Amino acid sequence: MALALQTFATVKDANAALKLAGTRYLGGGTLVVRAANEGDVSVSGLVRSTDPALSAIEVRGGKVRVGASVTMAEIARHPELGALAKAARAVGGPAIRNMATVGGNLFAPAPYGDFAVALLALDATFGTDDGETPIETFLAGRDDGRAIVTSVSFTKAGSFRFLKVSRVKPKGVSVLSIAIVLEQAGGGTVSSARIALGCMADRPMRAKAAEKALLGRTLDPDGIAPALAAAGDGTSPITDPIASAWYRAEVLPVHLGRLLLS
Amino acid sequence: MAKVPVQFTLNGSEKAEFIDSGTTLLNALRDKIGDTSPKGGCHQGTCGACSVIIDGELRLSCLTLAETCNGAMITTTSGLAEGGVLHPLQRAFLDTFATQCGFCTPGMIMAAKVLLDHTPNPSREDVVEALSGNICRCTGYEPIIQAVLAAARANSQNAA
Ligand SMILES: Cc1cc2nc3c(=O)[nH]c(=O)nc-3n(C[C@H](O)[C@H](O)[C@H](O)COP(=O)(O)OP(=O)(O)OC[C@H]3O[C@@H](n4cnc5c(N)ncnc54)[C@H](O)[C@@H]3O)c2cc1C
Ligand code: FES
Ligand code: FES
Numbered sequence: 001m002a003l004a005l006q007t008f009a010t011v012k013d014a015n016a017a018l019k020l021a022g023t024r025y026l027g028g029g030t031l032v033v034r035a036a037n038e039g040d041v042s043v044s045g046l047v048r049s050t051d052p053a054l055s056a057i058e059v060r061g062g063k064v065r066v067g068a069s070v071t072m073a074e075i076a077r078h079p080e081l082g083a084l085a086k087a088a089r090a091v092g093g094p095a096i097r098n099m100a101t102v103g104g105n106l107f108a109p110a111p112y113g114d115f116a117v118a119l120l121a122l123d124a125t126f127g128t129d130d131g132e133t134p135i136e137t138f139l140a141g142r143d144d145g146r147a148i149v150t151s152v153s154f155t156k157a158g159s160f161r162f163l164k165v166s167r168v169k170p171k172g173v174s175v176l177s178i179a180i181v182l183e184q185a186g187g188g189t190v191s192s193a194r195i196a197l198g199c200m201a202d203r204p205m206r207a208k209a210a211e212k213a214l215l216g217r218t219l220d221p222d223g224i225a226p227a228l229a230a231a232g233d234g235t236s237p238i239t240d241p242i243a244s245a246w247y248r249a250e251v252l253p254v255h256l257g258r259l260l261l262s
Numbered sequence: 263m264a265k266v267p268v269q270f271t272l273n274g275s276e277k278a279e280f281i282d283s284g285t286t287l288l289n290a291l292r293d294k295i296g297d298t299s300p301k302g303g304c305h306q307g308t309c310g311a312c313s314v315i316i317d318g319e320l321r322l323s324c325l326t327l328a329e330t331c332n333g334a335m336i337t338t339t340s341g342l343a344e345g346g347v348l349h350p351l352q353r354a355f356l357d358t359f360a361t362q363c364g365f366c367t368p369g370m371i372m373a374a375k376v377l378l379d380h381t382p383n384p385s386r387e388d389v390v391e392a393l394s395g396n397i398c399r400c401t402g403y404e405p406i407i408q409a410v411l412a413a414a415r416a417n418s419q420n421a422a
Contacts, residue, residue: 094391
């Protein structure tokens with residue numbers, strides 16, 4: 001089915017057009033055009049904005065601001081975003097990465113949303129025309145929001161770690177994905193931890209029990225054991241053709257352990 | 263359905279068409295312009311048979327709306343042969359039996375072309391990574407990988 005597309009120079013005008021029922025924002029189109037091709041009649045119109053700010057990446061000191069239309073391929077090749085390249089490269093094959101946007105990844109239901117998992121661990125905030133929203137609030141309300149996300153902002157973390165577990169290499173949909181940002185005090189004990197999980201719920205979530213269990217512990221097999229035991233708390237993994245909820249729950253502590261010890 | 267004008271350069275020729283708003287590039291190329299080299303396999307982004315090169319980047323024409331390509335330079339497999347002489351990649355696919363039913367071949371060749379444009383001497387891993395968004399149901403992939411490596415070798419010999 002063909003969809004009428006409206007293009008606006010400003011986000012403000014695009015936001016106004018988005019108010020019409022059945023209208024969705026067009027990022028890279030890898031999910032929304034796919035849905036239309038599949039016969040999803042809930043989408044009758046698409047809106048996009050060509051505002052150049054949506055495609056900009058700014059890195060000032062440790063602060064990063066990424067426009068919502070920036071693609072995974074652009075993140076992966078940006079010289080100052082090396083740590084995030086692994087998360088960006090985890091999204092689909094080369095053509096998908098050339099199209100998939102940061103903005104679109106935030107709305108991608110599990111098993112997708114690998115990059116959003118990285119942003120959750122980084123404690124990113126999201127910009128719209130109305131201001132900034134912390135990522136957890138944003139993800140919780142993403143199904144009800146109609147506003148265009150314009151940017152994502154976060155502070156670079158030296159300790160950022162990311163792992164996507166998939167069965168087909170090099171490109172395959174996630175069994176699960178994990179992103180971690182840790183701070184360690186003298187003696188190597190963990191002083192703060194943010195652990196984000198993909199595919200362990202319908203959208204990226206924090207492993208808060210595991211984070212708490214890591215505090216004051218060292219990153220060795222004994223030190224991380226309580227965190228691994230708590231890793232599944234509060235999760236409700238998805239079941240899809242890639243893996244069952246049971247399988248995802250079983251392998252989560254194994255992969256979390258490997259990432260913490262890496 | 264509103265008709266919208268679309269203009270782009272396809273394989274070196276200017277194209278200007280009126281299309282239904284929301285038409286995919288794949289449908290515009292095949293049904294309107296008559297370039298049937300990009301294939302519609304899944305229309306879901308998973309098979310890569312519809313891959314084309316837009317402004318130097320590999321894209322899926324089944325998920326790209328034609329009207330977002332205004333002013334773009336688009337290359338499809340049908341634009342690769344010059345003066346009746348096959349492109350080294352096309353020649354290598356034939357010579358190494360990298361194609362059986364041939365449905366995936368144009369997408370594979372586009373993915374391989376982008377790789378060789380940026381990495382003239384790729385490793386086997388580079389080739390596997392570059393083709394990772396393209397599905398082939400016939401060949402078992404190995405002949406395709408060998409074809410791309412053979413084309414890279416042929417290119418470097420030509421350059422020497
Ligand atoms: C074959 C294939 C493989 C894939 N593999 C992966 C994978 O491995 N990992 C992964 O995470 N994802 C994967 N995806 C899913 C998808 O490509 C990515 O999640 C991508 O980042 C989505 O971005 P997009 O710009 O293409 O979204 P679109 O399809 O353009 O949009 C998706 C949704 O988000 C909304 N939206 C988009 N941008 C904005 C914005 N700025 N403001 C408000 N709403 C917005 C749209 O209205 C729509 O509802 C895959 C998809 C395909 C087809
Ligand atoms: S037809 Fe486009 S990816 Fe399969
Ligand atoms: S040759 Fe038949 S799908 Fe690849």
